[in-house]
Amino acid sequence: MKNRKPAPADPDYRAEVEAIYAELERRPLPRQCEMRTGCCHFRLAGHTPLLTRGEALHAAQGVRASGRKVLKPHPDGACPLLGRDGKCTIYKHRPFGCRTHFCAAAGGMYPRKHVADLIHRLEALDERLGGDGSRPLEGAIASALAER
Numbered sequence: 416m417k418n419r420k421p422a423p424a425d426p427d428y429r430a431e432v433e434a435i436y437a438e439l440e441r442r443p444l445p446r447q448c449e450m451r452t453g454c455c456h457f458r459l460a461g462h463t464p465l466l467t468r469g470e471a472l473h474a475a476q477g478v479r480a481s482g483r484k485v486l487k488p489h490p491d492g493a494c495p496l497l498g499r500d501g502k503c504t505i506y507k508h509r510p511f512g513c514r515t516h517f518c519a520a521a522g523g524m525y526p527r528k529h530v531a532d533l534i535h536r537l538e539a540l541d542e543r544l545g546g547d548g549s550r551p552l553e554g555a556i557a558s559a560l561a562e563r
């Protein structure tokens with residue numbers, strides 16, 4: 416794996432990530448995410464979301480906005496951003512993978528063909544930002560927090 420470069424100054428990444436998330440919301444695919452958090456328990460779900468660099472930087476903003484500077488592991492092996500109240504602490508900043516649920520109760524994972532264009536946009540942004548592809552959530556956000 417190549418060394419990760421410092422993030423270039425690119426104020427547009429936030430606008431692009433938010434535009435992608437907004438476009439996802441407009442897709443006519445019924446989902447009922449009501450902060451069920453089933454997908455946040457990685458060991459139980461059997462999945463960990465993978466984040467591109469733009470998503471990680473955006474999520475790191477959410478972490479900072481919540482008053483934290485680092486991630487602390489969750490005692491149950493769940494997402495470190497799952498709060499003590501059982502809710503996501505960065506819900507508005509949650510990554511793409513958290514929005515395209517692994518959670519069967521909320522409607523199941525989005526078929527890739529319905530979101531492939533959005534994934535491609537995230538990958539293109541990753542490249543622009545000097546990323547090297549998707550990384551597991553905890554490491555991706557921890558790196559983003561350390562860099563900015």
Ligand code: SF4
Pocket residue numbers: 452454455464494495496497498502503504505506509510513
């Ligand atoms: S970022 Fe939020 S929604 Fe995504 S896995 Fe973590 S706690 Fe769950």
